Amino acid sequence: MKFVLLSGGGGGARFARGLQDALEPGELTVVGNVGDDVEVLGMHVSPDLDSLLYALAGLLDEERGWGRAGETWNALSAAGAWGGEDWFRLGDLDLGLHLVRTRALREGRALSEVTAELAEQAGLPTRILPATDDRLRTHLVTPAGTFPFQEWFVGRAHRDEVDDVVYEGAEAASAAPGVLEALRETTAILLAPSNPYLSLGPILAVRAIREALASRHVRCVAVSPLVGGRAVTGPLDRMLLRMAGGTTPAHVVSCHEGLLDALVIDETDAPAEAPVELVVASTLMRDREAARRLAERVLEAACA
Amino acid sequence: MKFVLLSGGGGGARFARGLQDALEPGELTVVGNVGDDVEVLGMHVSPDLDSLLYALAGLLDEERGWGRAGETWNALSAAGAWGGEDWFRLGDLDLGLHLVRTRALREGRALSEVTAELAEQAGLPTRILPATDDRLRTHLVTPAGTFPFQEWFVGRAHRDEVDDVVYEGAEAASAAPGVLEALRETTAILLAPSNPYLSLGPILAVRAIREALASRHVRCVAVSPLVGGRAVTGPLDRMLLRMAGGTTPAHVVSCHEGLLDALVIDETDAPAEAPVELVVASTLMRDREAARRLAERVLEAACA
Numbered sequence: 001m002k003f004v005l006l007s008g009g010g011g012g013a014r015f016a017r018g019l020q021d022a023l024e025p026g027e028l029t030v031v032g033n034v035g036d037d038v039e040v041l042g043m044h045v046s047p048d049l050d051s052l053l054y055a056l057a058g059l060l061d062e063e064r065g066w067g068r069a070g071e072t073w074n075a076l077s078a079a080g081a082w083g084g085e086d087w088f089r090l091g092d093l094d095l096g097l098h099l100v101r102t103r104a105l106r107e108g109r110a111l112s113e114v115t116a117e118l119a120e121q122a123g124l125p126t127r128i129l130p131a132t133d134d135r136l137r138t139h140l141v142t143p144a145g146t147f148p149f150q151e152w153f154v155g156r157a158h159r160d161e162v163d164d165v166v167y168e169g170a171e172a173a174s175a176a177p178g179v180l181e182a183l184r185e186t187t188a189i190l191l192a193p194s195n196p197y198l199s200l201g202p203i204l205a206v207r208a209i210r211e212a213l214a215s216r217h218v219r220c221v222a223v224s225p226l227v228g229g230r231a232v233t234g235p236l237d238r239m240l241l242r243m244a245g246g247t248t249p250a251h252v253v254s255c256h257e258g259l260l261d262a263l264v265i266d267e268t269d270a271p272a273e274a275p276v277e278l279v280v281a282s283t284l285m286r287d288r289e290a291a292r293r294l295a296e297r298v299l300e301a302a303c304a
Numbered sequence: 305m306k307f308v309l310l311s312g313g314g315g316g317a318r319f320a321r322g323l324q325d326a327l328e329p330g331e332l333t334v335v336g337n338v339g340d341d342v343e344v345l346g347m348h349v350s351p352d353l354d355s356l357l358y359a360l361a362g363l364l365d366e367e368r369g370w371g372r373a374g375e376t377w378n379a380l381s382a383a384g385a386w387g388g389e390d391w392f393r394l395g396d397l398d399l400g401l402h403l404v405r406t407r408a409l410r411e412g413r414a415l416s417e418v419t420a421e422l423a424e425q426a427g428l429p430t431r432i433l434p435a436t437d438d439r440l441r442t443h444l445v446t447p448a449g450t451f452p453f454q455e456w457f458v459g460r461a462h463r464d465e466v467d468d469v470v471y472e473g474a475e476a477a478s479a480a481p482g483v484l485e486a487l488r489e490t491t492a493i494l495l496a497p498s499n500p501y502l503s504l505g506p507i508l509a510v511r512a513i514r515e516a517l518a519s520r521h522v523r524c525v526a527v528s529p530l531v532g533g534r535a536v537t538g539p540l541d542r543m544l545l546r547m548a549g550g551t552t553p554a555h556v557v558s559c560h561e562g563l564l565d566a567l568v569i570d571e572t573d574a575p576a577e578a579p580v581e582l583v584v585a586s587t588l589m590r591d592r593e594a595a596r597r598l599a600e601r602v603l604e605a606a607c608a
Contacts, residue, residue, distance in 0.1 A: 042407035072378050078400025083425045084407065092396040096382025103346035103388065121387045 001027055003299070004186040006131075006209075008033045008199020009051030010065055011225060011232055011285065012192030016126070017055045018291030019190070022299060025125030029182040030056075031209070033194070034111070034130045035138030035167060035202025038150040040088045041079060043098040044105050047150075048199065049115055049130060050097060057122040065233065068093040087155055112176040129182070131203040134173040138202050139166040149198070158235045161242055165197045170205035175212075183212040188302035191222035193283060195236045196255035197243070204259070219261045221302040223294070224252050227284050228268035250274040262301050264294075277301075305331055307603070308490040310435075310513075312337045312503020313355030314369055315529060315536055315589065316496030320430070321359045322595030323494070326603060329429030333486040334360075335513070337498070338415070338434045339442030339471060339506025342454040344392045345383060347402040348409050351454075352503065353419055353434055354401060361426040369537065372397040391459055416480040433486065435507040438477040442506050443470040453502070462539045465546055469501045474509035479516075487516040492606035495526035497587060499540045500559035501547070508563070523565045525606045527598070528556050531588050532572035554578040566605050568598075581605075 003023065007016055007030050016030050033048040047066070054060040054068055061069045071091035080086030090098065097118070104114040110133040119128050138149040142160035152158055183189065194200050204210045213220060229247040231237045237247050244251040249265045249272040262277040270280040279301040285291040307327065311320055311334050320334050337352040351370070358364040358372055365373045375395035384390030394402065401422070408418045414437040423432050442453040446464035456462055487493065498504050508514045517524060533551040535541045541551050548555040553569045553576040566581040574584040583605040589595040 041403040042410055043403070068382075072376050072396060074376050074396035075379055075399040075403065078372075078397040079403050080400070081425070082401055082404040082422055084400065084404035092376060092378035092399075093382040095379040095396075095399065096384075096388065097386055099345040099347070099379065099383050100386040100388035106346055118386055121385070 001187045002182070002185055003028050003188060003190055003302070004182045005030045005190045005192055006200055006203050007031070007048070007052060007192035008194035009036075009048040010194070010234070012048070012194035012199060013051040013055035013060065014285045014291050015192045015223060015295065016052055017288065018285065018293075018295035019299070020056055020126045021288065021292040022295040028125075029127040029129060029178075029186075031129050031131055031179055031182070031203060033199045033202050034132060035136055035198070036149050036153075037137065038088065038148070040090060040098075041084055043095075043102040045088070045090070045098050046101070046111070046130070049128060050094070052128050053097075053115075053118055053122065053124075056119075056124050056126050056128070067091050088150060089154075110176070112178065127178070127182075129178050130176050131179065131209060132173040132206050133176045134169060136167060136169040136173045136202055136206070138198060139168055141166060162197070162235070162239050163242070165201055167202050167205035170202065171207070173206045175206050175208045180208055180212055183209070183216075186218060188218045189213060189216060189220040190298060190302060191220065191256065191260070193223040193225040195225060195231075195234060195239070196252065197236075197239055200256070204256070210259075213259045219302050219304070220259055221262045221264065221279075221298055222252070222256060222260050223264045223283060223298055224249055224266065224269065226252060226269060227266045232284065248272055249278055262304075264298050264301060305491045306486070306489055307332050307492060307494060307606070308486045309334045309494045309496055310504055310507050311335070311352070311356060311496035312498035313340075313352040314498070314538070316352070316498035316503060317355040317359035317364065318589045318595050319496045319527060319599065320356055321592065322589065322597075322599035323603070324360055324430045325592065325596040326599040332429075333431040333433060333482075333490075335433050335435055335483055335486070335507060337503045337506050338436060339440055339502070340453050340457075341441065342392065342452070344394060344402075345388055347399075347406040349392070349394070349402050350405070350415070350434070353432060354398070356432050357401075357419075357422055357426065357428075360423075360428050360430050360432070371395050392454060393458075414480070416482065431482070431486075433482050434480050435483065435513060436477040436510050437480045438473060440471060440473040440477045440506055440510070442502060443472055445470060466501070466539070466543050467546070469505055471506050471509035474506065475511070477510045479510050479512045484512055484516055487513070487520075490522060492522050493517060493520060493524040494602060494606060495524065495560065495564070497527040497529040499529060499535075499538060499543070500556065501540075501543055504560070508560070514563075517563045523606050523608070524563055525566045525568060525583075525602055526556070526560060526564050527568045527587060527602055528553055528570065528573065530556060530573060531570045536588065552576055553582055566608075568602050568605060
């Protein structure tokens with residue numbers, strides 16, 4: 001059995017760990033979003049790949065939901081005091097990763113290569129692949145103007161309503177080595193409970209990945225990121241309301257038209273109607289065990 | 305009154321602070337060694353300029369003698385765990401500086417420009433100038449081979465005897481903007497109690513700086529880095545013994561032939577003979593006050 005999960009950070013990363021716990025070593029490949037990637041203080045930061053790496057390696061700060069447990073913030077505070085940018089929160093432990101990766105990228109290595117090495121260094125039983133090694137950046141079109149993802153999300157605290165999402169570079173981007181092979185060999189395709197516009201959208205904007213899903217011969221099962229019609233964290237419910245017209249399971253499905261066979265929704269969102277099979281589960285991942293139970297339920301639905 | 309100090313890190317940086325304490329704001333310009341500069345994890349590190357900056361800004365870890373007080377080491381330990389280089393000790397607070405400077409250098413700014421901005425950010429009453437903005441790197445010729453400075457000093461814990469010191473790039477290097485002007489306008493030139501081969505040598509290897517000293521119209525006074533014929537820290541006594549033939553004040557003077565008018569030596573090294581005027585003082589800078597007293601004694605000798 002092999003499974004491919006498309007995922008962002010946050011809830012997606014928690015779900016990825018649930019899957020890793022539920023599967024045998026080597027059975028899971030996670031394709032991560034790179035639309036959030038950003039240059040900070042001259043370093044290449046891949047927030048979603050990092051969240052996946054940290055969650056799968058057991059290094060994630062569970063309470064904060066991002067970054068590393070036991071983190072300190074001295075380098076960034078010193079950089080700020082010397083006049084450097086400090087709007088993007090980077091912890092000291094986290095910086096160690098960014099330094100190693102940035103250096104490897106500067107030496108001409110591909111993001112997928114570096115990501116594989118980091119996962120190996122952490123002894124992960126799961127493969128993490130960036131959606132693409134090419135430059136792909138998410139931009140938000142808002143009434144206040146168009147902003148790069150992190151400028152809107154962190155810099156402006158995602159306060160602007162979103163009219164549209166643009167994936168710069170996606171048209172020209174190739175899937176990273178390994179992604180299409182993994183999608184060809186998978187038992188089923190899973191979409192994490194990640195933001196359809198901000199986390200899954202950039203992955204699916206890579207034409208070859210989108211086409212692989214559209215022409216799939218296996219089931220594709222998504223986990224709804226909504227609980228009771230609300231986002232667990234982040235701006236998704238506001239985005240769905242404005243861009244899809246509502247926050248029901250059907251509105252989530254509409255974000256992935258033609259790509260889903262089933263949607264796993266939370267008990268608080270049932271009963272509901274949607275143009276795909278709906279599977280009801282408890283989707284709030286309060287802890288590692290809850291994430292594993294959800295993963296098992298999703299795998300069951302995927303193999304149905 | 306204006307004074308130019310040529311200095312490395314360590315004891316040189318402590319002495320620089322003593323001078324800053326003894327002088328009025330704006331009277332001191334420190335020309336720092338860049339022969340120790342090194343690329344670590346893709347960052348440009350200027351250890352001696354940093355020691356000067358930290359010492360003059362009151363940020364230095366007085367006990368360790370380098371780096372910042374209250375330092376933590378999380379980024380480097382994380383980098384090492386991810387397979388990155390961790391042989392060169394970089395603290396988290398320290399990293400903040402390297403990130404800001406490296407980014408500015410990558411944007412095409414000169415080291416002297418960035419150094420001036422950092423000093424301004426710290427509100428220093430003293431100007432810090434790198435000897436040169438050009439690439440200048442100290443290499444050690446030893447029986448075990450030739451090594452870049454930091455590889456020998458940190459990586460091999462300076463265990464190899466030194467037969468020769470080579471300043472790569474010095475022939476082609478120009479003095480950084482401001483250095484020659486400062487030397488023209490100075491009341492006297494001072495050489496810090498720094499290693500003549502490793503700290504002052506690279507500065508004086510810049511032809512224009514060496515010529516400015518050789519053709520000076522003001523006094524040039526050095527402070528001997530030896531106390532009782534021994535280096536306070538580091539490999540200087542072994543180097544002097546092997547390369548100059550001894551560790552008396554005359555051997556120190558021989559390192560700077562034709563460039564000195566007076567050498568300030570420690571009480572434990574007196575009486576002594578040398579081809580320049582010798583001034584006896586207590587040169588061990590146990591604390592900030594001792595550094596200030598030494599600075600006052602040196603200024604007195606310089607203005608004699």
